[in-house]
Amino acid sequence: MSDDASFGYLVRRLRRLADLTQRDLAHRIGYSVVTVRKIEADERRPSRDLAERLAQCLLTLPDERQSFLALARTPPTVPTNLATPLTRLIGRAEETTAVRHLLTDREIRLVTLVGPPGIGKTRLSVQIATDLTASFPHGVFAVAFGPISDPALVIPTIAKALGVKESAAQRLLDCLIDYLDSRKLLLVLDNVEHMLTAAPEIARLLTACPTLKVLATSRQPLHIRGEHLCSVPPLALPAPGRVVTAHTATGYPAIELFVERAQAADRTFQVTEANAADIAAVCARLEGIPLAIELVAARVKLLAPQALLGRLDSRLALLTGGPRDLPERQQTLRGTIDWSHRLLDDGEQALFARLAVFIGGCLPEAAETVANADGDLPMPVLDGLEALADKNLLRQEQRVDGERYSVFFETIREFALERLIERDEATAVRQRYAAYYLRLAETASQHLTGREQEAWLDRLEAEHNNVRAVTDHHIQHHDCGQALRMVAALWRFWHVRAHQTEGWRWIKLALALEGPHEVRHRAQALNGAGWIAQDQSDPAQALAAFTESLRLCRVIDDKRGIAEALHGVGGQLQASGNDSQAIALFSESLGLYRELDDQEGIAWSLDHLGYAALYLDDPDRAMALFEESRGLFQRLEHTWGNAISLHHQGLTMMARGKHDLALSRLNEGLSRFEELGNSWGVAQSLYHLGRLAVRVGDHVTAAARYRGSLTLSQTEEDRTAMIRSLAGLGSVAVLQGRLSLAARLFGAVEAFAESQVLRLTPLESAVHERDVSAVQSRRSDPAVVSAWSAGRSMSLTQLVDYAMGSV
Known part of the structure; x- marks a missing residue:
């Protein structure tokens, strides 16, 4: 058994050796597929019981079982999204030690690394955070602000990095505070200097979350109370006049960095007595700025250190006519980038400038479409990207969708953007860039309801910075038509991937614009606004948006748009108890989808009608509708639709009193949701399996199912x-x-229901009212009365913690 294997990796390997699927293993050990998946992903630490069941199933030798169980109880690794640096950190021992001491001081909550561009703040922050991982058991997470330009996106960007999703009834900032409260966690906020107006929100996070700490990098202080500044200096150089030899050269960090990067470019490069002084002079000329040194060192394949020094002296001398308002060290960096840029051939310079429009990187396909649309580059774009990466002007990284993206350092991108403007190509290239991402968004929108949904959601997630920038571009330029097209295409992505705050903001801004546009795009944007408002528990806003979308679709006779908007309006009416009106709208939608021969639309309309029948206590009609809907979903191989239909059939069987069939359908639906990795569906399934267990008097199973549902729902906010x-x-x-325990829980539910719509099916209502009555019949008991009152005063977080430990 490998000593360095994680427990999850070991379980996965043993399962595969035993030729078992995750479902097979889950069945044998008596746990859910989700549990097995989380164990294998090292997202969950197994209980002793679970570990022993796994050992019994996967291992035969007693000695192996003992090692296996010991590994199972080893504390899990700290969650983090820190990238693993490809190169070692040079010359920062003093700064690393100092900042580590600051961040481990209980009284210090915020440390900001300050310094000019290219000084190495980001690389230093990653090293410090990596070193401190063991000190923050709830995680160390990096958040890059470089790709965003709007301070309103600071909180959504932090939430995305942490995996925090927006709650239906809370602002995203409050959801973030709830998540971070009591968690001992380190946030590494990179490139904060252009987000300084959002500093009060960062301060609020720190104030509200006493165990949160922040390590920021910025060109200037955040000016938040309690902030500790750590100035990042240039790398150490030989003192002026000090003789540098081959033996002593690499004792200076600036020279050590030069040599290491030079050897990465040319394996044969060595420090000799003949070139040591020239290398030292180059590093001194670059003032010890790491990014500048890396750019120059990449050229040793073509130029010896003496030649580099000559060319560098010449280029930097020209800088005196440049931007005198920049700090001297920053002028040096700009000059170095300019020097490196001048060594590019004409084609590489053109590609370098045109790539500046991309925010957060681009795929080769995007680079080819945007930067070489006219085919005027003298080399293939792929070759150009490789050449720029070889010269350290661009870096390559792999994203969540598995694709390789080409990304600028932010300082270099700023310089490239200036070159694009100088070339008088900015307008044309930006137009191609905007057109490319509009096409991408509209293509993705056509695949967000079918089999390829997850792949396209991942693609949009990876391209989020670029589609966001294009949306913002259209809004800033008051281009109503293009802005509405973007939000009409993207709302499902924001809805499904829980970017509701950001999505609502873009849709609201686009809808407020005036100017030429197609009515169908406004109607689609309004439909998206309705679903996102529903996500945010704003039924009035949702109904208004759906209603206006429906009105516009009727004006232009867009039958598919009408049918879709009818689902939205009908859903809101049903949630408010207007079942007959809802059924009329769902029926109209069904007729339109039948006329269009839209099989998926027909299936969803039948499902909506079935759910309405269930609320009207007509389980026989509900079952007939659900069976017809499921037949269509099966023919379409629509996994999500099948899962929903099975789930609804299970609810109907429960309403009919057919508990065995209900258990079968609900478990089958649960399996489909688990296959999809859909935590909402899993939570819903567990909740209703808990209800079923209560119906048959199995309080042990009921408690386990409700706790599982509660845990997932809390994660999803x-x-x-x-x-x-x-x-x-x-x-x-x-x-x-x-x-008394029931009284506390029911008292809290009563208080929460006063501010939030909580509609139950007839069967749910009957059971809930029966049990509440059982508690209220004991009003003469002071303990019951006190518990009910205490429950009403508890926060949701307090109540969840209490319930998980008590039931």
Whole structure:
């Protein structure tokens, strides 16, 4: 058994050796597929019982089982998104030690690394954060602000890095505070200098979350109370006049960096007595600025150190006519970038400038379309990208979608953008850039409801900075038509991937524009606004948006748009108890989809009608509709639709009192949701399996299912689902005869329901009302009355913690 294998890796390897699927293993050990998946991903630490079951299933030798169980109980690795640097950090021992001491001081919450561009703040922050991983058990996460230009995106960007999703009833900042509260976590905020107006929100996070710490990098202080500044100096150089030899040269960090990067470019490069002084002079001329040294060292394949020095002296001398308002060290860096740029051939210079429009990187395909649309580059774009990367003007990185992206350092991108303007190509290239990402967004939107949904969602996630920049470009230029096209194409991405705050902002800004546009794009944007408002628990805004979308679709006779908007309006009416009106709209939608022969639309309309019948306590009609809907989803190989249909059939069987069939359908739906990795569906399935267990009097299974649902709903920040699970645990407490515990839970649910719509099916309502009555019948008991009152005063977070430890 390998000593360096993680427990998850070991389980995965042993499972595959045993020729078992995750589902097979889950069945054998009596746990869910989600649990097995999380164990193998090292996202969950197994209980002793689970570890012993895994050992019994996967291992035969007693000695192996003992080692296996010991590894299972080893504390899990700290969650982090820190990139693993490809090169070692040189010459920063003093700064690293100093900042580590600051961040491990209990009284210090914010440390900012300050210094000019290219000085190495980002690389230093990554090293410090990596060194401190063990000190922050809840995680160390890097957040890059370089790709964003709007301070309003600071909180969404932090939330995305942490995996925090927006709650239906909370602002994203509050969701973030709830997540970070009591977590001992380090945030590394990079390139904060152009987001300084968002400093108050960073301060609020620190104030509200006492165990959170922040390491920031910036060209200037954040000016937040309690901030500790650490100035990042240039790399150490020989003192003026000091003789540098081959033996002593690499004792100076600036020279050491030069040599290491030069050897990466040319394996045969060595420091000799003949070139040591020239190397030292080059580094001195570059003032010890790491980025400048790296750019110049990459040229040793073509120029010896003496030749580099001559050319560098000549170029930097020309800088005196440049921007005198820049600090001297920053002028040196600009001059170095300019010098490196002048060594590019004409084609490379053109590509370098045109790539500046991309925010956060680009795929080769995008570079070819935007930077070489006219075919005027003398070399293939792929060769140009490789050449720029070889010269350290560009870096390559792999993204979440598995593709390789070409990315500028932000300082170099600023310089490249100036060159693009000088070439008088900025307008044309920006237009091609905007057109490319509009096509991408509209192509993706056509695949966000079918089999390829996840792949296209991942593609948009990887390109989020660019589609965001294009949307902002159209809004800033008051281009109503293009802005509406962008948000109409992107709303499903924002909706599904929980970017509601940002999505709502873009849609609202686009809808506020005036100017020529197609009505269908406005209608589609309004439909998206309705779904996102629903996500944010704003039923009034959702109904208004859906209603206006429906009106516009009727004006232009867009039948598919009408059918889709009818689903939205009908859903809002049903949630407010207007079932008959909702059914009329769902029926109209069904007729339109049948006329269009849109099989997926027909299936969803039937599902909506089935769910409405379930709320009207007509399970027989509901089952007939769900079966017809599922038949269509099966023919379409629509996994998501199949999962929903099976789930709804399970609810219907429960309403009919056919508990065995209900259990079968709900478990089958649960398996589909697990295959999809859809945590909302898993949480819903567990909740209703808990209800079913209560119905048959199995309080042990019911408690386990409700706790599982509550945990997932808390992760998803789904307040409504959390409240329903807490109500379910209250019923479990009644089943156990623990009425004071039930009183506390029901009291809290009562308080939450006063500010949030909580509609239950007739069967759910009957069980809930029965159990609440059982508790209220004991009003003469002071303990029950006190518990009910205490529950009403508890926060949702407090109540979840209490319920998880008590039921």
